[in-house]
Amino acid sequence: MKPHRRKTLGIILFITAGLSLAIGLSLYALSSNIDLFFTPTQIAAGEVQPGQRIRVGGMVKEGSIRHNEQQLQVNFITTDYAHEVDVQYNGILPDLFREGQGIVAEGSVTPEGQFVASRVLAKHDENYMSVEVKAAMDAAERQRVMEQSQAQMQEGFQ
Amino acid sequence: MIPELGNFSLILAFCLSILLSVIPMAGAARDNLLWMKLARPLTAGIFVFLSISLLILGYSFVTDDFSVAFVANHSNTALPIQYKVTAVWGGHEGSFLFWTWMLSAWMLAVTVFSKAMPDDFVARVLAIMGMICVGYTLFMLATSNPFDRVLPLPPADGADLNAALQDFAFIIHPPSLYMGYVGFSVVFAFAIAALISGRLDSAWARWCRPWANAAWAILTLGLSLGSWWAYYELGWGGWWAWDPVENPPLITWLLGAAMIHSLAATEKRGVFKSWTVLLAIMAFASSLLGTFITRSGLLTSVHAFATDPTRGVYILGFLGLIIGGSLLLYAIRAPALKSEFGFGAWSREVFLLANNMILVVASAAILLGTLYPMVYQAMSGGDLISVGPPYFNTIFVPLMGILAVLMAIGPISRWKKTSATYLRQQLTRLAIAALVLGVAIPVLLTLEVPLATIGTAVLALWVIFAMTRDLWTKSGNKASRLAGLKGLSLSYWGMQLAHFGFVMTMAGACLTSIYSIERSVLLQPGQSAELGNYTFVFNGTVPVQGPNYIADEATVRVIRGDTHMLDLYPQKQLYTASGTPATKMGIDGRFFRDLFVSLGDPRANGAWTMTLYVKPFVRWIWIGTLFIALGGILAVTDKRYRRYKVRRGEAVSVNPESDSVASAAPVTRAGVTS
Numbered sequence: 001m002k003p004h005r006r007k008t009l010g011i012i013l014f015i016t017a018g019l020s021l022a023i024g025l026s027l028y029a030l031s032s033n034i035d036l037f038f039t040p041t042q043i044a045a046g047e048v049q050p051g052q053r054i055r056v057g058g059m060v061k062e063g064s065i066r067h068n069e070q071q072l073q074v075n076f077i078t079t080d081y082a083h084e085v086d087v088q089y090n091g092i093l094p095d096l097f098r099e100g101q102g103i104v105a106e107g108s109v110t111p112e113g114q115f116v117a118s119r120v121l122a123k124h125d126e127n128y129m130s131v132e133v134k135a136a137m138d139a140a141e142r143q144r145v146m147e148q149s150q151a152q153m154q155e156g157f158q
Numbered sequence: 159m160i161p162e163l164g165n166f167s168l169i170l171a172f173c174l175s176i177l178l179s180v181i182p183m184a185g186a187a188r189d190n191l192l193w194m195k196l197a198r199p200l201t202a203g204i205f206v207f208l209s210i211s212l213l214i215l216g217y218s219f220v221t222d223d224f225s226v227a228f229v230a231n232h233s234n235t236a237l238p239i240q241y242k243v244t245a246v247w248g249g250h251e252g253s254f255l256f257w258t259w260m261l262s263a264w265m266l267a268v269t270v271f272s273k274a275m276p277d278d279f280v281a282r283v284l285a286i287m288g289m290i291c292v293g294y295t296l297f298m299l300a301t302s303n304p305f306d307r308v309l310p311l312p313p314a315d316g317a318d319l320n321a322a323l324q325d326f327a328f329i330i331h332p333p334s335l336y337m338g339y340v341g342f343s344v345v346f347a348f349a350i351a352a353l354i355s356g357r358l359d360s361a362w363a364r365w366c367r368p369w370a371n372a373a374w375a376i377l378t379l380g381l382s383l384g385s386w387w388a389y390y391e392l393g394w395g396g397w398w399a400w401d402p403v404e405n406p407p408l409i410t411w412l413l414g415a416a417m418i419h420s421l422a423a424t425e426k427r428g429v430f431k432s433w434t435v436l437l438a439i440m441a442f443a444s445s446l447l448g449t450f451i452t453r454s455g456l457l458t459s460v461h462a463f464a465t466d467p468t469r470g471v472y473i474l475g476f477l478g479l480i481i482g483g484s485l486l487l488y489a490i491r492a493p494a495l496k497s498e499f500g501f502g503a504w505s506r507e508v509f510l511l512a513n514n515m516i517l518v519v520a521s522a523a524i525l526l527g528t529l530y531p532m533v534y535q536a537m538s539g540g541d542l543i544s545v546g547p548p549y550f551n552t553i554f555v556p557l558m559g560i561l562a563v564l565m566a567i568g569p570i571s572r573w574k575k576t577s578a579t580y581l582r583q584q585l586t587r588l589a590i591a592a593l594v595l596g597v598a599i600p601v602l603l604t605l606e607v608p609l610a611t612i613g614t615a616v617l618a619l620w621v622i623f624a625m626t627r628d629l630w631t632k633s634g635n636k637a638s639r640l641a642g643l644k645g646l647s648l649s650y651w652g653m654q655l656a657h658f659g660f661v662m663t664m665a666g667a668c669l670t671s672i673y674s675i676e677r678s679v680l681l682q683p684g685q686s687a688e689l690g691n692y693t694f695v696f697n698g699t700v701p702v703q704g705p706n707y708i709a710d711e712a713t714v715r716v717i718r719g720d721t722h723m724l725d726l727y728p729q730k731q732l733y734t735a736s737g738t739p740a741t742k743m744g745i746d747g748r749f750f751r752d753l754f755v756s757l758g759d760p761r762a763n764g765a766w767t768m769t770l771y772v773k774p775f776v777r778w779i780w781i782g783t784l785f786i787a788l789g790g791i792l793a794v795t796d797k798r799y800r801r802y803k804v805r806r807g808e809a810v811s812v813n814p815e816s817d818s819v820a821s822a823a824p825v826t827r828a829g830v831t832s
Contacts, residue, residue: 007500011511015515018515018519019515019519022519022522022523025552025553026522026523026526026527026553029548029549029552029553030526030527030530030545030549033545033546033548033549033552034530034534034543034544034545034546034549035543035544035545035546036541036542036543037541037542037543037544055542055544067761069761069762069765070680071680072678072679072680072767090678091678091769092678092756092758092759092767092768092769093758093759095738095739095740095741096738096739
C-alpha cells in the first residue's frame with residue numbers, strides 16, 4: 001500500500017471509530033432520557049408504573065383549579081373528556097394556564113393515583129393546541145364513538 | 159388597492175426570479191456574456207420589487223388596514239407604532255416575506271461585492287440564489303400570501319400581536335437571526351457554483367470566506383439575542399431550553415463553525431475541498447430544515463408558527479429537491495475535486511479536522527434528539543415521546559469540553575507538519591499552570607472541592623493561556639511588541655477574539671448552571687423570603703396602565719445583609735385586545751450575577767406567588783457570544799479579501815501574507831478578469 005493511501009485509510013478509520021462511538025453514546029443517552037406521553041385514559045387504565053417519569057396531556061377541567069391559600073401548591077384536574085387525572089403542582093403556572101385550556105404536565109404518578117407534576121406547559125398561542133393534547137383528545141373521541149356504536153349495536157340486538 | 163400593489167410586486171419578483179435562475183445559468187454554460195451580465199440587473203429588480211412588497215405590508219400595518227388578513231390577525235389600533243412596524247415579522251406570512259426580502263438583500267450584496275470575480279461564476283451564484291428565491295416566492299404566493307384580504311367585511315379592529323412578542327428584543331432578534339440564516343444560502347450558492355464550474359481552488363475559498371464568516375457571525379448574534387430574550391421574557395429563567403425550534407439554528411451554527419474552519423484549510427492549503435462543499439450544503443439544508451420545523455407544526459414548540467400541513471408538505475418538497483439535487487451534483491462532481499497537499503499526523507490540518515468532527519457530531523446528535531420524537535411516532539404507530547434537556551446536555555457538554563482542549567492547541571500548531579516536541583515545549587508549562595490555578599482558585603474561593611467548577615476553570619484557563627502564549631510568540635519577531643501586535647492580521651485577531659468569546663460563553667454557561675438558585679414562594683404583602691445571601695421583601699402590588707395592556711406591578715425589595723440594595727418591579731400584564739396574560743420579569747443584571755423575580759398569580763388578601771432567582775455569571779453567556787460575533791466580523795474586514803481589487807487598480811506586487819503563519823498555498827490570480 002502506498003504511504004498516502006495508508007494515511008487516507010488511517011484518517012477514514014479514525015473518523016469511523018469516532019463516529020460510531022459518538023452514535024453509540026448518543027443512542028445510549030437518548031434511550032435513558034426520553035419521556036413517554038400518556039393520555040388520562042391510559043393512566044386510568046393503569047398503563048403507567050408509579051414513579052415513572054412521564055408526560056400527560058389534556059384539558060384543564062372547568063372549575064377544578066384549587067389553590068392552597070397558605071402554600072404555593074395548586075391542584076387541578078386534567079381530562080380528555082373520557083377520564084380524569086388529578087394533578088398536584090408546586091410551582092408557578094404558566095401565563096396561558098387556564099380552565100378549558102390544553103396543557104402538558106411532566107411528572108410521575110403516585111401509588112395513590114395522583115399525578116405530581118414537576119413542570120406544567122401551556123402553549124403561547126391560544127389557538128394552537130399541542131400535538132400531544134390533540135392526540136389525547138382524538139384518542140378519547142375515538143373511544144367514545146366506539147363505545148357509542150357498541151352500545152347502539154347492543155340495543156339493536158335486544 | 160394598495161395591498162394589491164404589494165401582491166403584484168411579489169408576483170413580479172417571482173417572475174424575475176425565474177428569469178434569474180434560467181438566463182445567467184444558461185449564459186454561463188454557453189459562454190454568452192450578455193446573458194451572464196443579466197444576472198446583476200435581474201437581482202436588483204428582485205430586490206426592488208420585494209422591497210416594495212415589504213414596504214407596502216409595513217404601510218398596511220401602520221395605517222391599520224384590517225382588510226388585509228395578516229394585519230387583522232397580528233395588529234391592533236392600540237398597538238404601539240414600533241410594534242406595528244415590526245409585526246410584519248410577527249406571524250408566518252409576513253415573516254416569510256421578510257425572510258425572502260433578506261435573501262434578495264444578500265443577493266444584492268453579492269452583486270456589489272463580486273467585482274473581482276469572473277462573470278460566469280457570479281452568474282452561476284446569482285442564478286442558484288434565484289432558484290432559491292423562486293422557491294420562496296412561490297411558497298408565499300401558493301400557500302401563505304401576506305396580502306390575502308378579508309373582504310367584503312373587514313373586522314373593525316385587529317386581534318393584536320401576540321403579547322410575548324411585544325418587546326424590544328422582538329425588534330432585533332428576528333432580523334438578525336433571519337439575516338444570518340439566509341446568509342448561508344450565499345455560501346451554498348458559492349459551493350454549488352464551484353461544483354458546476356469545477357473551479358474550487360484557493361481563490362474560490364478566498365471569495366467564499368468573508369460571506370461564510372459574515373453569515374455565521376450574524377447568526378451568532380441572532381441566536382444570542384434569542385437566548386437573551388427567552389431568558390428575560392419567557393420567565394422560566396432559562397437561557398436555552400433545547401426546544402425543537404431553538405435547535406435547528408444551533409445545528410446551522412455548529413455546521414457553519416465547522417465550515418469556516420474547513421474553509422481556512424481549503425484556502426491556505428488546498429485541502430478538505432469536497433468536505434468544505436459538503437458542509438456548505440449541509441449548513442444550508444439545516445437552515446431549510448429549521449424553516450420546515452418552525453412552519454409545519456410537526457413538532458411541539460413555543461415557536462410553532464402554523465399548523466397548516468400543506469405548508470409543511472411544500473417546504474419538505476422544496477427541501478428534498480434542494481438537498482437531493484445538490485447531493486446528486488456533489489456525487490457526480492466531488493470526485494474530481496482533488497485536494498492538493500498532504501499533511502502530517504501532527505499539523506494544523508489534523509486539529510482542524512478534529513474540530514470539524516466534533517462540531518459535526520454535536521450537530522448530528524442535536525438533530526437526532528430533535529427529530530427523534532417525530533421518527534418514534536411514525537415507527538411506533540403514534541406513540542408520543544419527548545426528548546428532554548438531559549439528553550442534549552449529556553452529549554453536548556463533553557463534546558464542547560474536548561473542543562476547548564483542542565482550541566488551545568490548534569492555533570499554536572503549524573500547517574503541514576508540527577513537531578510533537580515543539581507542541582510539548584509550547585504547551586506543557588501552560589497545561590500545568592492551567593491545572594494548578596484551575597484547581598486552586600475554585601477551592602480557595604469556595605473552601606470545598608467543586609469538581610464541575612474546577613473542570614470549567616481548568617479548561618478556560620488552558621485556552622486563555624495558550625491564546626496569550628500564541629500572541630506573545632507571534633508578536634515577537636518585530637522591532638517592538640506593539641509593532642508585532644499591530645502586524646498581526648485582522649483575521650488572526652478575529653480568530654482570537656472569537657475563541658475568547660467561546661471560552662467566556664462556555665464558562666458562563668457552566669458556572670450559571672452550577673450556581674444558579676431559585677425558589678418559588680407564596681408571599682403576603684410585607685412578607686419576605688431568603689435566597690442565597692439575599693432577602694426578597696414583597697411590598698405589595700399596584701395596578702398600572704400600559705398603552706394596550708393593564709398590569710399589576712409588584713415592588714420587591716432586595717436586601718443583602720443589612721443593606722437595602724435595590725427594588726425590582728415585576729409585572730403581570732393583561733393585554734386587553736386579545737385577553738392574553740403576560741409576565742414581565744423584574745431583573746437586575748450585573749456582570750457577575752443577575753437577580754430575577756417572576757410573578758405567578760394572585761391569591762387571597764393581596765398575596766402573590768412568585769419565583770425568585772439568583773443567577774451568577776449568566777451575562778457571560780451573551781457577552782461571550784458578542785465577542786464571537788465581533789471576531790467573525792473582524793475576520794471579514796481583513797484586507798486580504800480586498801486585495802484583488804487593489805492589485806487590479808494599482809498593479810502592486812504580491813506581498814507575502816501579513817499573517818505570521820506562512821501560507822504555502824499559491825496565490826491564484828487566474829480568476830481575475832476585468
